[in-house]
Amino acid sequence: MTDLEFLDQAEKLLLAVERNCDRINDTGDADVDSQRTGGMVTLTFPNRSQIIINLQKPLHEVWMAAKSGGYHYRFDGAVWQDTKGAGEFFDRLSQDAAQQSGTPLRFKA
Template structure:
């Protein structure tokens, strides 16, 4: 994968995460704040806990840091999957966000 291809795929994912935050705020009682600075999104919950999603361009990876731990994801041609076999990024983001918000939240299609 070229750097350009990585950035196209990564930007699509970051936009999807931002849209997911907006949808959650519009459709639920949960109040989450998301702030994007360059290739990093910080999601902050009412309890002040955070999840950080960050691009690692030299490695062609996306990193997710949450209370539950940190994960590294690579694109497998269809999805962003954990490099240690712990699943798909949006599913893990949904699970971590649900744990930190105290209610079920869903990112992705």
């Protein structure tokens, strides 16, 4: 994957996260604040816990930090997969966001 291909796919991922937050806030009782600064999106929940998603451009990875731990993802041509085989990005984000918010939440690509 070239740098430009990585940036294109990573931008799509960050945009999807932001749009999911908008959808969640518009259609339910959840309150997920999303703030973007360059290649980083910070999700903040009412209990002040956070999930931070940021781009690691030199490694062509997306990193996510949540209460459950830190995760590294690489694009496999179809989806963002955990580098240690722990699954797909949006599945992990959904699990962590639901746990941290106390409300079932679903993020999707």
